[in-house]
Structures are given as C-alpha cells and as structure tokens.
Amino acid sequence: MRDLNDLNFFVAVVANGGFSAAARATGVPKSRISRRVSALEAQLGVQLIERSTRRFKVTDVGQDVFRHARAAIGEAEAIEQVVSRLKAEPQGLVRVSCPLDADRVLGAALPAFLARHPRLRLQVMVSNRRVDLIEEGVDVAIRVRDRIDTEPDLQIRTVARAGLILVASPALIAAHGEPRTPADLPNLPTLGHTDRPGLDRWTLVNAAGEETTVQHEPRLAASAFPILREAALQGVGIAMLPEWSCRDPLADGRLIRVLPDWAARQGILHLVFSAGRGRLPSVRAVIEFAAEVLHPRSATWGTVL
Numbered sequence: 047m048r049d050l051n052d053l054n055f056f057v058a059v060v061a062n063g064g065f066s067a068a069a070r071a072t073g074v075p076k077s078r079i080s081r082r083v084s085a086l087e088a089q090l091g092v093q094l095i096e097r098s099t100r101r102f103k104v105t106d107v108g109q110d111v112f113r114h115a116r117a118a119i120g121e122a123e124a125i126e127q128v129v130s131r132l133k134a135e136p137q138g139l140v141r142v143s144c145p146l147d148a149d150r151v152l153g154a155a156l157p158a159f160l161a162r163h164p165r166l167r168l169q170v171m172v173s174n175r176r177v178d179l180i181e182e183g184v185d186v187a188i189r190v191r192d193r194i195d196t197e198p199d200l201q202i203r204t205v206a207r208a209g210l211i212l213v214a215s216p217a218l219i220a221a222h223g224e225p226r227t228p229a230d231l232p233n234l235p236t237l238g239h240t241d242r243p244g245l246d247r248w249t250l251v252n253a254a255g256e257e258t259t260v261q262h263e264p265r266l267a268a269s270a271f272p273i274l275r276e277a278a279l280q281g282v283g284i285a286m287l288p289e290w291s292c293r294d295p296l297a298d299g300r301l302i303r304v305l306p307d308w309a310a311r312q313g314i315l316h317l318v319f320s321a322g323r324g325r326l327p328s329v330r331a332v333i334e335f336a337a338e339v340l341h342p343r344s345a346t347w348g349t350v351l
Contacts (some may be wrong), residue, residue: 050122052086053115055079056094064102106237118295125208136328137165143177143187144170147271147291148315148340151189155339174269181321185329188336189289190313200253201324203317203333207342210310212248215281215303225284228260228308235283237274238264248286250308258308315340 054156059207060069069076081263085346087094111254113324144152149172160166177184179200190208212231222234228250238246246267265283268274271291277296278285295301317336323329 050119052082052089054119055082056086057112057115057119059083059095060104060108061116124160134327135165136163138328138332139167139169140185140328140332141169141183142171142332142334142336143179143182143184144172145174145188145190146172146269147275147288148188149192150272151290151340152301152336155335159335163328163331166331168332179318185319185323186332186336187318188315188340189318190315192311192313194316197318199320199322200318201321203319203337205315205317205337207312208315209312210286211289211292211306212250212284212286212304212308213278213292213296214284214304215279215298216302218281218283219302219304221281225305228258228305231260231284231305232262235265236262236282237277237285238262238267239269239271239286240267241269241275242267250305251311252307 055072055074057067058072059065062068064293065076065080065083068074068079072079076345079099083095090111092107092111094104094111094143096103142152151172152170156168156170160168171184176189177187179185179187194202194204214234217233225231225234228248231248236246240246244263245261246261246264249257250260251257266274275287275291275295277283278287278292279300292301296303298313317333319329319333324333
C-alpha cells in the first residue's frame with residue numbers, strides 16, 4: 047500500500063455512516079470516494095462494505111480493517127506533528143523571570159544559545175519576587191522554593207535541589223575563631239539576606255533532621271546574594287549563600303564551610319510555564335536551555351562562579 051489516502055476515505059465512510067455523509071464531511075465528491083474504496087477492496091481482495099440502494103453495512107473484516115486503519119492514520123498524524131515541531135524554528139519574543147544570582151549562570155550561556163536561534167528574542171526579568179505568569183505575560187519562571195506550588199493551567203519542570211550553606215573567608219575564621227555550634231554564630235560577624243532592619247534569622251537543619259533557629263544582627267544586610275558573596279570573600283562576615291554561588295571559591299580555598307553539618311533546608315529549583323505556551327518551539331527551546339544550564343552538573347557553573 048503506497049499511501050494512506052484510500053484508508054482515509056474508507057475510515058471517513060465508516061465513521062460518517064455512508065458515502066454521501068463522508069462526501070459532505072470531507073468535501074470530496076461521492077463518486078471519487080466510492081472509486082477509492084472499491085480500489086482498496088480490490089487491492090486487499092476482500093469486501094469491506096456491503097452496498098445497496100437501501101442498505102449500508104460494514105462487513106466483519108471491514109470492521110477489523112477500520113479499527114487498524116484508524117489507528118494507522120492516527121499514528122501517521124502523530125508522526126507529522128512530531129516532524130513539524132522538530133522543523134519549526136524558535137522565533138519571536140520569550141519572557142523569562144529569573145531569581146537573583148541564578149541570572150549570572152543563565153547569562154553566561156545566553157549568547158551561544160541566541161546564536162543558535164537567530165530569530166529568537168529574549169527578555170529576562172531578574173527578581174526574587176513571585177511573578178504571576180498569566181497576569182504579567184511571563185512565559186517561563188525560574189523558581190527556587192521549599193516546595194512546589196501547583197497552579198491551574200501551569201506546568202512544572204524540576205531541575206535540581208538547591209541548598210543554602212554557611213561560608214566565610216579563612217581570614218575571618220582566623221581572626222574570630224571557628225564556631226562549634228549554631229549557638230556560636232551570633233558571636234561572630236554575620237551577613238544577612240534581608241532588606242529589613244534589625245535581627246535576621248537563620249533556620250538550620252542537620253543530617254539527623256534536627257532544626258534550630260539562630261538570631262543574629264548582621265554587619266551587612268542585602269537582598270542580593272552577589273553583594274553578600276563578595277562581602278564574604280572580603281572577610282566582612284559569615285554568610286548563608288546558595289551552594290551554587292560559592293562552589294568555586296570553596297574549591298580554591300577563598301571560602302570555607304562554616305558548621306558543615308548544618309545548612310538551610312534545600313529548596314527545589316524548577317521551571318514554571320503554561321501548558322499552551324510550553325508547546326511553542328520558542329518557549330520549549332528556552333525551557334530546555336534553562337533546564338540544562340541551571341543544573342548543578344552543567345559545565346556553565348564553573349565558568350561564572
């Protein structure tokens with residue numbers, strides 16, 4: 047069988063309950079449909095439909111052929127859709143919401159990504175606030191949360207676990223001593239991730255699941271992790287930073303872990319997008335790109351941190 051045209055005509059006849067109804071549904075003349083179904087019967091060597099002026103009946107073998115033909119046509123349409131999606135070039139504007147500090151990782155890989163997709167345009171909004179994708183017209187939101195919030199009409203793609211750890215410069219620890227327990231932390235200079243005056247709080251958990259909250263008065267407080275990271279590198283105080291933002295300084299000794307048995311509860315790094323927009327080639331390309339470069343195992347981390 048060279049193609050599915052005759053099977054398409056046969057399925058249309060059976061599904062619509064007759065040749066006249068199939069002609070109206072498809073816009074193809076009844077005479078042509080009848081000829082093609084007859085040609086199919088001749089090719090198969092069986093009678094698929096019993097015809098008379100007052101009766102239309104699908105034979106037993108015709109029922110079996112109909113079921114398989116309908117499945118075959120469905121698979122053929124699925125193949126065409128897959129190929130169309132693969133051939134579709136990402137283009138147009140995609141709006142992305144990205145949390146502070148993760149933007150450096152994303153930004154390092156963006157030029158090469160845009161070079162691969164010359165018809166694609168990106169707008170990246172860097173903020174830790176929770177954006178409303180529908181109201182604000184955002185296509186993809188990158189979030190780090192303790193738990194994933196399910197929302198109607200939105201889909202989630204989990205990327206990795208993301209943790210916060212306590213770090214300090216070797217010089218700071220040499221000058222002030224190393225804390226032995228979380229209760230020692232308020233006695234050392236600290237950095238706070240907050241934009242509110244007064245005391246800051248760190249909630250820490252260990253491998254045994256024990257949890258403690260430490261109140262401290264930071265020497266420097268900021269709502270942006272890059273400021274705190276630089277201050278920690280310069281020995282201003284102990285900071286609680288995303289693990290991804292201090293991996294290289296820890297590896298080369300510019301920072302050291304403080305209370306390595308304790309850390310903040312891990313958050314979930316994930317992407318949020320609408321089901322409808324997520325099927326567009328442009329948005330799908332951005333989702334795949336973000337999921338790849340934001341994963342901690344990505345080579346991109348080592349180039350920017």
